[in-house]
Amino acid sequence: MKYLITYYSKTGNTKRVALDLAENLKADVDEIIDLKDRSGIKGWLLSGRDGMKEYLTEIKTCKDPKDYDVVIVGTPVWGWNSTPAVRTYIDKFKKQFKKVIIFITSGDTKPEKTVASLQKLVDKKIDIFEGWNTKELKDKKIYQEKFDNFCKRIKQ
Ligand SMILES: Cc1cc2nc3c(=O)[nH]c(=O)nc-3n(C[C@H](O)[C@H](O)[C@H](O)COP(=O)(O)O)c2cc1C
Numbered sequence: 082m083k084y085l086i087t088y089y090s091k092t093g094n095t096k097r098v099a100l101d102l103a104e105n106l107k108a109d110v111d112e113i114i115d116l117k118d119r120s121g122i123k124g125w126l127l128s129g130r131d132g133m134k135e136y137l138t139e140i141k142t143c144k145d146p147k148d149y150d151v152v153i154v155g156t157p158v159w160g161w162n163s164t165p166a167v168r169t170y171i172d173k174f175k176k177q178f179k180k181v182i183i184f185i186t187s188g189d190t191k192p193e194k195t196v197a198s199l200q201k202l203v204d205k206k207i208d209i210f211e212g213w214n215t216k217e218l219k220d221k222k223i224y225q226e227k228f229d230n231f232c233k234r235i236k237q
Pocket of ligand 1: 089090091094095096125126128129156157158159160161162188189190
């Protein structure tokens with residue numbers, strides 16, 4: 082299986098999971114760059130609103146998802162939703178996905194809501210996803226248990 086891990090990360094949590102997945106699955110990695118200025122307090126407020134309202138944005142990526150059997154997309158939660166960068170990526174490339182899997186990092190929002198909103202964008206069923214909240218990201222044992230279980234489901 083040829084895997085591509087594509088992720089957006091503002092403060093590093095989603096990047097951490099992406100890089101761990103890449104190592105475990107021997108996958109290629111592509112970081113989504115959001116071209117909108119999201120710096121400072123103003124950027125934070127804007128980002129929360131853009132997440133909540135399911136806005137799209139302008140992005141830059143490098144790899145072509147059509148070259149991969151499985152695309153695994155990672156997003157933080159913003160405003161109880163996914164990020165504009167990831168929504169834009171899925172919207173732009175969904176026709177090229179053979180299979181799509183989602184992973185999410187959040188403060189405490191459960192991943193199901195975010196996945197449900199992403200599911201509306203893609204015609205293929207997202208039947209594998211996982212999420213880590215702040216507490217689970219900090220607890221090495223819980224993080225690893227969820228990570229191992231996620232990798233197992235991906236490889237099945
Ligand atoms: C603008 C903004 C909005 C956020 N909104 C939520 C939210 O609604 N629910 C939640 O659980 N976490 C929220 N968070 C926290 C992030 O989802 C969480 O810290 C995530 O792990 C950050 O990922 P990153 O380090 O890859 O950017 C928000 C963070 C930011 C910057």
